[in-house]
Amino acid sequence: MRCLLLAAGAGRRLRASASSRPTEPKPLVRLLGLPLIERAILAAKQAGCEEFYVVLGCEGERVRKHLGDGRRLGVRLRFLLNPQWERGNGTSVLAAREVLQEPFLLLMSDHLLDPSVLRSLQEAYERGALDDADVVVAVDRRPPEGLDLEDATKVRLEGDRVVEIGKCLPSYDAIDMGAFLCSPRIFDALEQTREDGSLTAGVRYLAQQNRAKALDVSGTFWFDVDTPEALRAAERALLRQLPKPTDGPVSRCLNRPISTRLTRWLVNTSLTPNQLSVISFLLAAAGALAMALPSYAALAVGGLLAQISSVLDGCDGEVARLKFQGSEFGGWFDAVLDRYADALLVSGLSVHASLVQGGTAPWLWGLAALSGVLLNSYTADKYDAFLKKRLAEGKRPLRLGRDVRLFLVFLGAILNAPLVTLGLLAVLSHGEIVRRVVLLARHTRDGRS
Amino acid sequence: MRCLLLAAGAGRRLRASASSRPTEPKPLVRLLGLPLIERAILAAKQAGCEEFYVVLGCEGERVRKHLGDGRRLGVRLRFLLNPQWERGNGTSVLAAREVLQEPFLLLMSDHLLDPSVLRSLQEAYERGALDDADVVVAVDRRPPEGLDLEDATKVRLEGDRVVEIGKCLPSYDAIDMGAFLCSPRIFDALEQTREDGSLTAGVRYLAQQNRAKALDVSGTFWFDVDTPEALRAAERALLRQLPKPTDGPVSRCLNRPISTRLTRWLVNTSLTPNQLSVISFLLAAAGALAMALPSYAALAVGGLLAQISSVLDGCDGEVARLKFQGSEFGGWFDAVLDRYADALLVSGLSVHASLVQGGTAPWLWGLAALSGVLLNSYTADKYDAFLKKRLAEGKRPLRLGRDVRLFLVFLGAILNAPLVTLGLLAVLSHGEIVRRVVLLARHTRDGRS
Known part of the structure; x- marks a missing residue:
């Protein structure tokens, strides 16, 4: 028309x-x-x-x-x-x-x-x-x-x-x-x-x-x-529309308030959403590299970079929505880069823990945390579709998402507790996956077959 | 009606x-x-x-x-x-x-x-x-x-x-x-x-x-x-319908011919598709455990179990289709279990390589292989949707899928080359992901934004 x-x-x-x-x-x-x-x-x-x-x-x-x-x-x-x-x-x-x-x-x-x-x-x-x-x-x-x-x-x-x-x-x-x-x-x-x-x-x-x-x-x-x-x-009014109903607690209270302010400035630059995705990834990669060094200072800087990257990770989608630059490929590309950032950060933490205290524990917890973090994202699509239904019903279910995970990495690095962080990430994320499977099995009409 | x-x-x-x-x-x-x-x-x-x-x-x-x-x-x-x-x-x-x-x-x-x-x-x-x-x-x-x-x-x-x-x-x-x-x-x-x-x-x-x-x-x-x-x-005629057009080469030539024969027998038991998914997972988990032991014999047995699990992994879907027992949850549950099986097998290989030769190389390659394998699956949905379009156009594009990965694990274990296998898995799967991103960026109408 x-x-x-x-x-x-x-x-x-x-x-x-x-x-x-x-x-x-x-x-x-x-x-x-x-x-x-x-x-x-x-x-x-x-x-x-x-x-x-x-x-x-x-x-x-x-x-x-x-x-x-x-x-x-x-x-x-x-x-x-x-x-x-x-x-x-x-x-x-x-x-x-x-x-x-x-x-x-x-x-x-x-x-x-x-x-x-x-x-x-x-x-x-x-x-x-x-x-x-x-x-x-x-x-x-x-x-x-x-x-x-x-x-x-x-x-x-x-x-x-x-x-x-x-x-x-x-x-x-x-x-x-x-x-x-x-x-x-x-x-x-x-x-x-x-x-x-x-x-x-x-x-x-x-x-x-x-x-x-x-x-x-x-x-x-x-x-x-x-x-x-x-x-x-x-x-x-336009900025108020940016937070999503599925945003996790860290995103709601910390990341979005900062990222929307940042976005208000970023929309006036020529940076595209995909470029912002890459910048956010590079920040996380730099953070992972820093964490892989043996000193506490490097660990703390790495954790801070991870959290900054987490904040910036909201901006690509925000700019895309505000400037009508969203694309299906862009959303997927951002998600894949996020997974790589997660993988690098967990690996960086594992290397740091191994350098500091040796033994196989850092590596085993690293493998467990890595698989948990990535499988959390793997199961998220399905769970989010389910979440949206529950949100429509007026409920606000728990969601352990990327915002919480990266905040844990940040806290763990600042507190100089890399191994505890890996353990927490592993236990929480695998627990969350089990919870999702059980929840979906119970609530899917055909979950009993 | x-x-x-x-x-x-x-x-x-x-x-x-x-x-x-x-x-x-x-x-x-x-x-x-x-x-x-x-x-x-x-x-x-x-x-x-x-x-x-x-x-x-x-x-x-x-x-x-x-x-x-x-x-x-x-x-x-x-x-x-x-x-x-x-x-x-x-x-x-x-x-x-x-x-x-x-x-x-x-x-x-x-x-x-x-x-x-x-x-x-x-x-x-x-x-x-x-x-x-x-x-x-x-x-x-x-x-x-x-x-x-x-x-x-x-x-x-x-x-x-x-x-x-x-x-x-x-x-x-x-x-x-x-x-x-x-x-x-x-x-x-x-x-x-x-x-x-x-x-x-x-x-x-x-x-x-x-x-x-x-x-x-x-x-x-x-x-x-x-x-x-x-x-x-x-x-x-019913059995001929079971292979999928997106099946990879190992699936086509080795797994499907065996799994359909097995399915022909399994349909007469009361085993449900979800139970078969769990059995296939447990076989892979047992394989991973065996591989985590330091002896070559255990490694080889573990590899064999991985390949058997890969074959059996076809049966749940085949039984589901033949007995009208398919469900959305069932398909998702199978996919999540497959990812856990993959994660355990890569971890088992890493532990074995570390026990046999020590050092940090087995762990680093293990982390790289684990993230590659899981992100291969993470990017598969989107890529498969694209693949189907190309198949409809009469093309048969390359696909590095689970069938190929588990076959590599099997071969690597039999040949007593755990570290080489981890390296191959890491390089091939990350390479495949990069290939997918480039391909989708080029072929998505909105991939240039």
């Missing part, structure tokens, strides 16, 4: 006080490493859209120059000019009248949207939502924290019908999220309301004819970035 | 010469550990059927007693009696007239069918196949090797319409596989042809009225077991 993306406005309220970059057109204002308009395009791409018409107005040439033909973003962009942009965003939609003769998605370049909103609109289309309407407005009954409610466009609903829309409704049911599924007949409505010039006026015209519907996607992430305060609130 | 299962016939041709079990009713004749009728029921269950009407006739009471209410097989069975069973299998279908008033699947208890045949019939129903027909016959244009063609029921087709059906057609297009999707209107046709008494006569009657269609599922597995020769051919 094609997308019509409005990027013609001046964004005066945002630029008025964004003193640091006063000359940037609004669509190019950066949020966590990406210009707003690129966020809108990449979110739509994740929802399956690959063809965009972008309506330009105020400082359009700079926006067009920045985006090019879209190949850099993996999409096809075509540009339309609305010289009348000052007369309202409805006139910007009208600029696409000649080129869009089939149903399309309509988006704002200054709205952050979760891709699922666009998928829902497309599904609504496939279910025939445009059979008895000319526009479907995505709405949220619970507007996000930090949103400028006064300036938001509200809708009043009767069932799934929009009966009134505007900024100043005496009472309302939900907020217009700035994402629409449109039939080409919306252009006629906008011609009728050309005097007013706003998109809202066109939708109101359709609502009066009982031709406007709402799609309730309450609770999905979205944000309207109109002011410098909204920009900062949007950044906070 | 409900199933009507015909099990009323006498099966004279099969029993005439099956001298070893002359008194067994045909539905209870065993094929690779399961009575024919249980195979039919379990295959249908795998295709989603859980409710069966079983029509009994000759020696019906024994069959009913054997099956019970079906709870043992995880389905619901209800029995119908056809006292006129000698007058033809059409009269057996008619016995269900009162209880089946909606569309149903019709199966023969002496036909082996791949579950996909029944899934295809159900999909045909969902696509409206019964809108313009009263019966849909599953047909095969390439009858399986070993089938008694002379006795098979043939069909002549025009498009997807059956125009003639019978054992003695002068020319024909395909073979009737003994699986049907029926509307209740088939009962009227069978009433009309009650004189003849056969199901074929009823289908022919419908064909004459242009109300019989065929569903082409050529190439899927099926077998009609009518004679002792057919029973043996069916056994061979």
Whole structure:
């Protein structure tokens, strides 16, 4: 499905006080490493859209120059000019009248949207939502924290019908999220309301004819970035989304708070998630090498490097999600590097323990810890799928994951107890695997065969 | 969808010469550990059927007693009696007239069918196949090797319409596989042809009225077991299906030929796949323990046990597939036990090498081999998914799997070269992982991010 993306406005309220970059057109204002308009395009791409018409107005040439033909973003962009942009965003939609003769998605370049909103609109289309309407407005009954409610466009609903829309409704049911599924007949409505010039006026015209519907996607992430305060609130909201429900205790309390702060800075560099994975691995490898030396100082430095690597290990995924750079291969590559880092760290600890106290105990505990640590990861996929089910049921089960293991390595190194650490890693990780097998055997419907 | 299962016939041709079990009713004749009728029921269950009407006739009471209410097989069975069973299998279908008033699947208890045949019939129903027909016959244009063609029921087709059906057609297009999707209107046709008494006569009657269609599922597995020769051919055909396309070279040339022979015997015991997984693991654990002793004899015995365990490791999956005992947990449990077996064997080799020659080299190579072996398995899922795509493209890429690794352990132990074996395992498996990462990075569309 094609997308019509409005990027013609001046964004005066945002630029008025964004003193640091006063000359940037609004669509190019950066949020966590990406210009707003690129966020809108990449979110739509994740929802399956690959063809965009972008309506330009105020400082359009700079926006067009920045985006090019879209190949850099993996999409096809075509540009339309609305010289009348000052007369309202409805006139910007009208600029696409000649080129869009089939149903399309309509988006704002200054709205952050979760891709699922666009998928829902497309599904609504496939279910025939445009059979008895000319526009479907995505709405949220619970507007996000930090949103400028006064300036938001509200809708009043009767069932799934929009009966009134505007900024100043005496009472309302939900907020217009700035994402629409449109039939080409919306252009006629906008011609009728050309005097007013706003998109809202066109939708109101359709609502009066009982031709406007709402799609309730309450609770999905979205944000309207109109002011410098909204920009900062949007950044906070995006960062708050980064921790995962399956994060372990060390990750939750120590690693994520640091890694998200780090990520906030990293998104403004050109480092890719895969490069960050490699850097995190190299830190762990350096830590393992240090630990393999016989001195306590080296052991402690090695442990510290392991913990730093553990923190940084969160950043690759965070940057990937924030900059739409995630890939299936990237996730797998990161996981394989993590396993190598784990293997090197356990080996480094074993070598250190053997150098310090000799005998076969360090090696045997090393082999046991190594197999335990790697098999913990080997059994994690299956267990995590199970965990997610339990989390959905509101339970928060125990999880001995990489965050805990690396923290143990760090503590063990600082406390100069390499052999105890190996023993703990072995006992805990093998115990955890046995627990997983028993748990899955008991809870899988077919676990008794 | 409900199933009507015909099990009323006498099966004279099969029993005439099956001298070893002359008194067994045909539905209870065993094929690779399961009575024919249980195979039919379990295959249908795998295709989603859980409710069966079983029509009994000759020696019906024994069959009913054997099956019970079906709870043992995880389905619901209800029995119908056809006292006129000698007058033809059409009269057996008619016995269900009162209880089946909606569309149903019709199966023969002496036909082996791949579950996909029944899934295809159900999909045909969902696509409206019964809108313009009263019966849909599953047909095969390439009858399986070993089938008694002379006795098979043939069909002549025009498009997807059956125009003639019978054992003695002068020319024909395909073979009737003994699986049907029926509307209740088939009962009227069978009433009309009650004189003849056969199901074929009823289908022919419908064909004459242009109300019989065929569903082409050529190439899927099926077998009609009518004679002792057919029973043996069916056994061979089932066993031929066991090797997997992703089997490695040692598995293909050595392990599978032995394991399938062993499985042919194991299916007649009450050992479950999970029990076989445990036995295979215990053999490997015993092998590891033996290798950890300092003498060459113990090392060699340990290596031999490892190879025997590797062969037996094929049997759990083979028994599971042949006896419909496969489960998601079972497959995972087997994989986890395999990893533990691998870890123990590598550790055993390391201990042996250290006892024999001392120094740190055996331990370092042991840690390297252990991580390589386990990470080989860790990366296998992803790589195998990729492999299958390439196999589908007709390529047969290299695969360094468990079969090769355990064979190396076996050879290394026999040749009294534990350290060389550890080195080989380490180098080969880490090399293989690097190869996988490079290959997947190159061939994943998103591998460049």
